[in-house]
Amino acid sequence: MLGAVETRSVSPVFVGRAGELTALTEALSRAAAGEPQALLLGGEAGVGKTRLVEEFTARARAAGAVVALGGCVEIGADGLPFAPFSTALRALRRELPEEFAAAAAGQEGELARLLPELGDPTGHEPAAEEATARLFELTVRLLEGLAADRTVALVLEDLHWADTSTRHLLAYLFRTLAHGRITVVATYRADDIHRRHPLRPLLAELDRLRSVRRIELARFTRAEVHRQLTGILAAEPDPALLDQVFERSDGNAFFVEELVASHESGCAATALSDSLRDLLLVRVEALPEAAQRVVRIAAEGGSTVEFDLLAAVSGLPEDTLIEALRLAVGANILLAAPEGDGYRFRHSLVREAVSDDLLPGERSRLHRRYAEALEADPALVRADERATRLATYWYHARDAARALPAVLRASVEARKRYAYAEQLRLLERAMELWDEVPDAVRAALRPLDYAESYPACSRDPETPLRHLDLLAEAAFAARLSGERERALKIGRTALRILDSDEEHDPLRAAWFYVERARLQSNLARGDGWAEIARAQELVRGLPPSAVHAVVLGIAAGWGMLRNPGPGAFADAERAVEYARLVKAEATELSALGTLGSLMTAAGDPDAGLAQLHEVRRRTLALGQFHEASRTYVNISSGLEGLGRSREAVDIATDGIASARAHGLVDSAGWVRANLAESLYSLGEWDRAQEECELLLRGGAADTKPGGTALLLLARLAVERGDPGTAAGRLAESSARYGSRDPIPQYTLPTAHVALQIAAAEGRLADVRTGLAAAAEAGFPPGTHRYGWPLVLTAVTAEADARGLPAADAGRAAALDLIRRCVRSLAAPAPVWQAYAHQVSAELARAEDRATAERWAEVVAAFEPLDRPYELARARHRHADALLAEGGRREEAAALLHAAHTTAVRLGAQPLREDVELLAARARLAPLSAAPDAPRQPEPEEGDAFGLTPREQDVLRLVAAGRTNRQIAEELFISPKTASVHVSNILAKLGVAGRGEAAALAHRLRLLDAPA
Known part of the structure; x- marks a missing residue:
C-alpha cells in the first residue's frame, strides 16, 4: 500500500504556474546580463511554493547557474540566527570553494558569524553600534563577488519563520544589492502573516522598493486540479473523484495530494473528517507503530533532525530506526535533508499536525530527552546550532534550573554573531525563568560568562550574576537591535530597582543613565544632558572605574557637539586619565578622539590633528574600525573648519575607502557628507551634488548624514537660482535633524540656508528674524565655520536692500546685531579672516560708504585660497565699486570677466546675472568675449532686462x-x-x-x- 502511495501522491507533471515560472526565469536572465534581481514569492501553506522553486532551480542549474538554497528553521518559537543565509553560504562554499575563499579573503573572522566553518569570529566590538551593519555589508559584498563572473540563484525559504536578524539582513540585501549576476528569491507562507506577524512590516517595506518584485501564488483552478490528478494517477481521473477532490481541497495543491493518497490507501475522500489536522494525519496513522513513534519524535526536534540525534532520543536499535525512517520516507511524510544525514518533514503542515496531536506531557518529555541526548553528546548537532537548540529543548522541557544556564549560553552565542534581536529574546526568556530557578543555581552563574556589554559587570568575577546584569545586557541588546522603546523600558525597570536601598549601586545606575541619554538622543526626545549630568553626580568622588571613564567620555562627546568649551575639554582629559588607570583601551581611544577634535576647534589645530591621526593609527591596528571611522569623520571635519578643504577631500576619500573595506556603511555616510561639503567649498559643485545624491541613494535619507546632504543640495539650489527647490530640500533636511536636540553643526547651517532663501526671495524681514534667532542661540567655540557664512548672507541682504523704504526702519538695529555677531566669531584661519574682510566690506556697502580699496582687500584675501565662489563674489563687488568711482574700467572689466567665468562654471545663475547686468550697464564688452574687447553701445531704450x-x-x-x-x-x-x-x-x-x-x-x- 505504501509503495503505491509513494509512486502516486506527487504529480510528475508540473502543473500551472506558467506565468510565475516565466517571471522567475526572466529574472534569472536579467541577472545573467548583470542586473541583480530580487523577488518575493508568497502563498498559503500547501499552495505549491516549494514545487515552483524546485522547477525554477532545476532550470537555473540547466542554464549553468549556481544554486544555493537556505531555509529558515523553526525551533520552538525562536529561529536560529541567520539560519537561511548560513545554509546558503555553506552551499556556495561547497560549490565554489576557490571563488568563495577569494571573495571572503581578509574578512573571514567577521563572516564566521554567519558561517562558523570560516574560523572563530574576530574583532568583536561590544560598543560598536555599526557591528551588525558591517556584517551585513560584508555579506552583500561576498555575494556580489561570487556573482561577478557567474550567475547565482540564491533561494531563501520560509521567511515566516525567519528570526529578526535574518529579516534585517534580507532587507539590507534587497536595498543595497547593486552588482553581480545574482537572483535572490525569498518565499513565505502568506496565510501565516497575520496583522502582528513580524514579517508583515518587512513585506510592506520591500513593497516600496522598485527593485523588488512580489509574486503571489493563487490556488489551482478546477482545470489545474484535473491536470494534477491526471499526473498523480497516470490516468484520466474519475469525474466524481475530481469533483470531490477539488471541492475538498479548494485548489490547494498539497491537500489534493493528501486527498488522493487517502483515496489510494482505501479511504473514501468523502468520508474524511472535516478537520484539516485529521486529513494531514491520515497517512501518519497508516504507518506501523514504530514509524509513527519516530515521526512524533522528529516533529519536536525542529525543522531538520539529525539521524544520530533521532537514534539517541528514540532509543531504537539502528535497524529498527532505519526501517521506520524508510517507511516514513516511502509514505512521503519525511524526506532526507539536502545536506548532512538528517531528516525533515516533506511539508511543514504535517509536522505541525503531528506536533499538535501530542499530549502536553508527551511534548515536554520529548524535549527533555532531546536536551539530555545533546548534553551527553554535543557532537550530535552542528556546532553553530548547539547552544540555541539546547536552550530551546530545556525551555520546552519546563526545567527552569537546566533551561536558565542554557538560555544564557545561547544569548552569548547570539551576541557573538551580532544577532542582537535574538540575544534580547533569549535574555527576556532568562528573566522569565529567573525567579523559578533555585538560589544555588543562580549563585553558580558568573557575569563574565554571560554579560559583557557594560563595564559594571566585570568588576568582580567572583560575584554571582544578578538580575540587574541581565537587565543591562538586555538594554544594550535592545538598543543595538533597534528596539529603543524596549531598551528605555528595561532601563526604567533597572533604575527603579537601583533606587531601592537594597540595590543601591551608583556605578550600575550611572551606566543605565548613560544608556538612557543615548536613547533619548536617538529617539529625538531631548539632548540627553539631564541623564548625563545625573550619571556624573553618581560617579563623583568614587574611585576610578571603567564606568567612570565611560560617563566622562560621553559627557565630553556631548559637549564637543553642543557646547564645546572648558567643561568638555576637562571631561575628555579626565576620561582619558581614568580609562588608562583601569586599562579600558577602547574608552581611552574614544576619549582621545574627542579631545583631539576639541583641541582642533579651540585653536590648537596642529596638536589636535596629530592626536586624531594617532587615534586613527591605533584603532586601525587594534581592529576597532568603528572608532577609526569616527576619526576620519573628525579629521576631515577639522580640516574643513580650518579652510584646508583640499586636505579634507583627501582624508575623506581615504575614510570612505576604509569604511567600505570594513563594511561600515553608516560611517562611510558621515565621511561622504564631509567630502561633499569640502568639494562644495572648493567650487567642485557638480561633484558635491553627485556625492550628496549618492549618499541619499545609499539609504541615508533618514539619517543625520542624509540631512547634511539635503542641506547642501538646498544651498546649491539657491545659489544656482532655484529657491523653490531649495526650500523643499531645506524642509526635508530639517525633518531629518529633528528639533528636540539642537546641535550647532546642524542648526547654524540650517539657519544659514533659510536666510539665503529668504534673501533670494526678497524677504528681508525674515532674514532679520532668522539672524536674530541664530544670534540668540549663540556661536559656541568652533562654530565660526558656520557663523561667518550666515552673517555674510545677512549683511549682504541688508546691503542689497539699501534704499528700500520698507528696509530703512529696522536697518540700524539689524546692522548693530550683525556687528555683535562679528565680535563673537573667531577667525583662526586665513579663510575666516577673508570672510571677516568681506563682512566688513558689505557693512560699508549697506551704509553707502563702500570703496574700491576695501573690496580690493577682500579680493586679495580670497585670491590665495581655494574658494572660487567667494572670490567671484568679491571680484564682482570690487568691479562695481571701481565703476561707481568712475575709473579703472579695464581693471573692472577683467574682474567681471573672471567672476563671470567662475559663475558659468559653477552654474551660479544669480551671480552670473548680477555680473552680466553690471557689465551691460557699464557698456563693457560682452563677457563671452575677451576682457579687453571694445565696449558695446548701450541700447537707446530699456536696460539689460528689457525694461521700457x-x-x-x-x-x-x-x-x-x-x-x-x-x-x-x-x-x-x-x-x-x-x-x-x-x-x-x-x-x-x-x-x-x-x-x-x-x-x-x-x-x-x-x-x-x-x-
Whole structure:
C-alpha cells in the first residue's frame, strides 16, 4: 500500500504556474546580463511554493547557474540566527570553494558569524553600534563577488519563520544589492502573516522598493486540479473523484495530494473528517507503530533532525530506526535533508499536525530527552546550532534550573554573531525563568560568562550574576537591535530597582543613565544632558572605574557637539586619565578622539590633528574600525573648519575607502557628507551634488548624514537660482535633524540656508528674524565655520536692500546685531579672516560708504585660497565699486570677466546675472568675449532686462512700496494698466513677487543713473 502511495501522491507533471515560472526565469536572465534581481514569492501553506522553486532551480542549474538554497528553521518559537543565509553560504562554499575563499579573503573572522566553518569570529566590538551593519555589508559584498563572473540563484525559504536578524539582513540585501549576476528569491507562507506577524512590516517595506518584485501564488483552478490528478494517477481521473477532490481541497495543491493518497490507501475522500489536522494525519496513522513513534519524535526536534540525534532520543536499535525512517520516507511524510544525514518533514503542515496531536506531557518529555541526548553528546548537532537548540529543548522541557544556564549560553552565542534581536529574546526568556530557578543555581552563574556589554559587570568575577546584569545586557541588546522603546523600558525597570536601598549601586545606575541619554538622543526626545549630568553626580568622588571613564567620555562627546568649551575639554582629559588607570583601551581611544577634535576647534589645530591621526593609527591596528571611522569623520571635519578643504577631500576619500573595506556603511555616510561639503567649498559643485545624491541613494535619507546632504543640495539650489527647490530640500533636511536636540553643526547651517532663501526671495524681514534667532542661540567655540557664512548672507541682504523704504526702519538695529555677531566669531584661519574682510566690506556697502580699496582687500584675501565662489563674489563687488568711482574700467572689466567665468562654471545663475547686468550697464564688452574687447553701445531704450522707461518708472514705485492704485494715481494711468506693467516687470525680471522685484532692483542698481 505504501509503495503505491509513494509512486502516486506527487504529480510528475508540473502543473500551472506558467506565468510565475516565466517571471522567475526572466529574472534569472536579467541577472545573467548583470542586473541583480530580487523577488518575493508568497502563498498559503500547501499552495505549491516549494514545487515552483524546485522547477525554477532545476532550470537555473540547466542554464549553468549556481544554486544555493537556505531555509529558515523553526525551533520552538525562536529561529536560529541567520539560519537561511548560513545554509546558503555553506552551499556556495561547497560549490565554489576557490571563488568563495577569494571573495571572503581578509574578512573571514567577521563572516564566521554567519558561517562558523570560516574560523572563530574576530574583532568583536561590544560598543560598536555599526557591528551588525558591517556584517551585513560584508555579506552583500561576498555575494556580489561570487556573482561577478557567474550567475547565482540564491533561494531563501520560509521567511515566516525567519528570526529578526535574518529579516534585517534580507532587507539590507534587497536595498543595497547593486552588482553581480545574482537572483535572490525569498518565499513565505502568506496565510501565516497575520496583522502582528513580524514579517508583515518587512513585506510592506520591500513593497516600496522598485527593485523588488512580489509574486503571489493563487490556488489551482478546477482545470489545474484535473491536470494534477491526471499526473498523480497516470490516468484520466474519475469525474466524481475530481469533483470531490477539488471541492475538498479548494485548489490547494498539497491537500489534493493528501486527498488522493487517502483515496489510494482505501479511504473514501468523502468520508474524511472535516478537520484539516485529521486529513494531514491520515497517512501518519497508516504507518506501523514504530514509524509513527519516530515521526512524533522528529516533529519536536525542529525543522531538520539529525539521524544520530533521532537514534539517541528514540532509543531504537539502528535497524529498527532505519526501517521506520524508510517507511516514513516511502509514505512521503519525511524526506532526507539536502545536506548532512538528517531528516525533515516533506511539508511543514504535517509536522505541525503531528506536533499538535501530542499530549502536553508527551511534548515536554520529548524535549527533555532531546536536551539530555545533546548534553551527553554535543557532537550530535552542528556546532553553530548547539547552544540555541539546547536552550530551546530545556525551555520546552519546563526545567527552569537546566533551561536558565542554557538560555544564557545561547544569548552569548547570539551576541557573538551580532544577532542582537535574538540575544534580547533569549535574555527576556532568562528573566522569565529567573525567579523559578533555585538560589544555588543562580549563585553558580558568573557575569563574565554571560554579560559583557557594560563595564559594571566585570568588576568582580567572583560575584554571582544578578538580575540587574541581565537587565543591562538586555538594554544594550535592545538598543543595538533597534528596539529603543524596549531598551528605555528595561532601563526604567533597572533604575527603579537601583533606587531601592537594597540595590543601591551608583556605578550600575550611572551606566543605565548613560544608556538612557543615548536613547533619548536617538529617539529625538531631548539632548540627553539631564541623564548625563545625573550619571556624573553618581560617579563623583568614587574611585576610578571603567564606568567612570565611560560617563566622562560621553559627557565630553556631548559637549564637543553642543557646547564645546572648558567643561568638555576637562571631561575628555579626565576620561582619558581614568580609562588608562583601569586599562579600558577602547574608552581611552574614544576619549582621545574627542579631545583631539576639541583641541582642533579651540585653536590648537596642529596638536589636535596629530592626536586624531594617532587615534586613527591605533584603532586601525587594534581592529576597532568603528572608532577609526569616527576619526576620519573628525579629521576631515577639522580640516574643513580650518579652510584646508583640499586636505579634507583627501582624508575623506581615504575614510570612505576604509569604511567600505570594513563594511561600515553608516560611517562611510558621515565621511561622504564631509567630502561633499569640502568639494562644495572648493567650487567642485557638480561633484558635491553627485556625492550628496549618492549618499541619499545609499539609504541615508533618514539619517543625520542624509540631512547634511539635503542641506547642501538646498544651498546649491539657491545659489544656482532655484529657491523653490531649495526650500523643499531645506524642509526635508530639517525633518531629518529633528528639533528636540539642537546641535550647532546642524542648526547654524540650517539657519544659514533659510536666510539665503529668504534673501533670494526678497524677504528681508525674515532674514532679520532668522539672524536674530541664530544670534540668540549663540556661536559656541568652533562654530565660526558656520557663523561667518550666515552673517555674510545677512549683511549682504541688508546691503542689497539699501534704499528700500520698507528696509530703512529696522536697518540700524539689524546692522548693530550683525556687528555683535562679528565680535563673537573667531577667525583662526586665513579663510575666516577673508570672510571677516568681506563682512566688513558689505557693512560699508549697506551704509553707502563702500570703496574700491576695501573690496580690493577682500579680493586679495580670497585670491590665495581655494574658494572660487567667494572670490567671484568679491571680484564682482570690487568691479562695481571701481565703476561707481568712475575709473579703472579695464581693471573692472577683467574682474567681471573672471567672476563671470567662475559663475558659468559653477552654474551660479544669480551671480552670473548680477555680473552680466553690471557689465551691460557699464557698456563693457560682452563677457563671452575677451576682457579687453571694445565696449558695446548701450541700447537707446530699456536696460539689460528689457525694461521700457515707463516700466522703470513703475519699478521705482514698486520698490518704494506703492500699491497698483497708488502707482496709477501718481503716473496718471488706470489701475489695470498699472497691474499690466507690474506683471510685465515681474516676468522680465524672472521673479515671483513685488518684494523680490524690489530687492533685485536695488541689488542690481537697476534704478540708478547709467554709469
